[in-house]
Amino acid sequence: MCGIVGLHLRNPELYPRLGKLLTSMLCEMEERGADSAGVAVYGDPTWSPPGTVTVSVLESGLTAGELSEALTAQLGTEVSVHQADATQLASAVTDVEELKTAVAEIAPEALICGFGQDLAVLKGVGHPRDLAEAYGLRSAEGWQGVGHTRMATESAVTPGGCHPYAVGDGQCMVHNGSFSNHATIRRELRRKGVEFDSENDTEVGARFIADRMIEGSGLEQAVDALAENFDGFYTLLVSDRDSFAVVRDAIACKPAIIAETEDWVAMASEYRALAELPGVEDAILYEPEPNRIYAWSRKQAELKEVAIA
Amino acid sequence: MSTAIDTLIFDLSTTTLREANQALHAEDLTGEVLITNPRGAHAVAAGVDAEVQITVEGHVGYYAAGMNKHAAITITGNAGVGVAENMMSGRVHVQGNASQSAGATAHGGMLVIDGDAAARCGISMKGVDIIVGGSIGHMSAFMAQSGRLVVRGDAGEALGDSIYEARLFVRGEVSSLGADCIPKPMSQEHHSELRELLDAAGYSDDDTRDYTRYGSARRLYHFRVDNAASY
Numbered sequence: 001m002c003g004i005v006g007l008h009l010r011n012p013e014l015y016p017r018l019g020k021l022l023t024s025m026l027c028e029m030e031e032r033g034a035d036s037a038g039v040a041v042y043g044d045p046t047w048s049p050p051g052t053v054t055v056s057v058l059e060s061g062l063t064a065g066e067l068s069e070a071l072t073a074q075l076g077t078e079v080s081v082h083q084a085d086a087t088q089l090a091s092a093v094t095d096v097e098e099l100k101t102a103v104a105e106i107a108p109e110a111l112i113c114g115f116g117q118d119l120a121v122l123k124g125v126g127h128p129r130d131l132a133e134a135y136g137l138r139s140a141e142g143w144q145g146v147g148h149t150r151m152a153t154e155s156a157v158t159p160g161g162c163h164p165y166a167v168g169d170g171q172c173m174v175h176n177g178s179f180s181n182h183a184t185i186r187r188e189l190r191r192k193g194v195e196f197d198s199e200n201d202t203e204v205g206a207r208f209i210a211d212r213m214i215e216g217s218g219l220e221q222a223v224d225a226l227a228e229n230f231d232g233f234y235t236l237l238v239s240d241r242d243s244f245a246v247v248r249d250a251i252a253c254k255p256a257i258i259a260e261t262e263d264w265v266a267m268a269s270e271y272r273a274l275a276e277l278p279g280v281e282d283a284i285l286y287e288p289e290p291n292r293i294y295a296w297s298r299k300q301a302e303l304k305e306v307a308i309a
Numbered sequence: 310m311s312t313a314i315d316t317l318i319f320d321l322s323t324t325t326l327r328e329a330n331q332a333l334h335a336e337d338l339t340g341e342v343l344i345t346n347p348r349g350a351h352a353v354a355a356g357v358d359a360e361v362q363i364t365v366e367g368h369v370g371y372y373a374a375g376m377n378k379h380a381a382i383t384i385t386g387n388a389g390v391g392v393a394e395n396m397m398s399g400r401v402h403v404q405g406n407a408s409q410s411a412g413a414t415a416h417g418g419m420l421v422i423d424g425d426a427a428a429r430c431g432i433s434m435k436g437v438d439i440i441v442g443g444s445i446g447h448m449s450a451f452m453a454q455s456g457r458l459v460v461r462g463d464a465g466e467a468l469g470d471s472i473y474e475a476r477l478f479v480r481g482e483v484s485s486l487g488a489d490c491i492p493k494p495m496s497q498e499h500h501s502e503l504r505e506l507l508d509a510a511g512y513s514d515d516d517t518r519d520y521t522r523y524g525s526a527r528r529l530y531h532f533r534v535d536n537a538a539s540y
Binding site (some may be wrong): 166252253255257271272273274275285286287288292 | 346349350368370371387389390403406408409427428446447
């Protein structure tokens, strides 16, 4: 089943409340998936200090202090590491690829679960409510957040199988549904040199989109290609630093609801996840149509809507 | 909604849904009921079997008013997946929009949706009358067996796929018709039938001549020995 939530704040006065709002949304979706939960938060000053790039790391085998020391020595610049439950958030004023490479060299077994400016990705196995507490999600700040509660169907319950999948710079994807031909497409992508962290179907979708975008496709074209190549069901929420986009497959059996006010745009699997949002009683509420990309950006206030060919 | 002393009120921010639904299943239930703060909860006022009037103030989640028998249930907001699914009789009125599978498999009664209904509206309907004020999504009235579906707006792709004997009336555009579903002429009988449905749903100003009737071509569900190899 799985539950997905996303909140994109338009009114900066709400930024300090992002974590609190996202926590209520995520916890309300606990019944849709209670084996793991992950979040991505854009703009929290503790998790991803302004002016730095942040790499989110799982299972490094080192303490935060050890990782910070080793990374600082490796890069010759101060690298801070913040521990948020199982996730370590390494931040430095440097190039994000350099920081990623340094993490991979120091902790080769570690899982890099997100990277980019202003982005922290936290994942864990367990009950969403416990995880939100352990992450300290309630006190997070920022302008945008996405979350996922997982009911595993296609791969094991591990931190690596937990969403969001953040495989591009500042990008994230959460997915409600399942891809049935993911093994075939994973093989094709591996042949092209794409590396994978898990056996998860959604990771294949995320890496497929990232691969298409590296080859020059826009997000719409990449999602169009995903619709063409993947068998299965999906409601997807794809985000980057400035924007987020919602798309449902042509069959649209996986639910989604969008709410918009002047202060925020929110998306969730079900309305009840939105019920606590301030001003929801006056929000414009609608169900996104199948095969249509709904995208919002901080740079352009208006909703962009594109039908998939 | 009357505020008379016999109005039973359940505030779902302070009463559990189970308590409210159990009270609605009492044998001797009569009168009027008000449910407030549903906040998208599932199965609100499901399984009611009494001649009562229930008003739900706000948005509901999945399967609201499911299996309804006899009750008149009004939802002032939007409804989630499967509103009034498997309704047997009575009336369910959604004043906002409904998500997918509204009125699925319902045997009787009337479902009125003032806004839009999403995909699979009236899927496998078995006798219910559904009147949608706005438009409906794809695969609506799939394998619809009997009853009437009236759509004042447009219908999405594959309307009435594999339809049996349900009757569909659409005022707007139909994106595409499903297998074995065809437009049919409107005789006086159909104009009268549609008039009654529109009046009952509160859309008395509609002109029945603006509607097109759709139904089964009956080529699919009769067994033909010539096609035996295809089954």
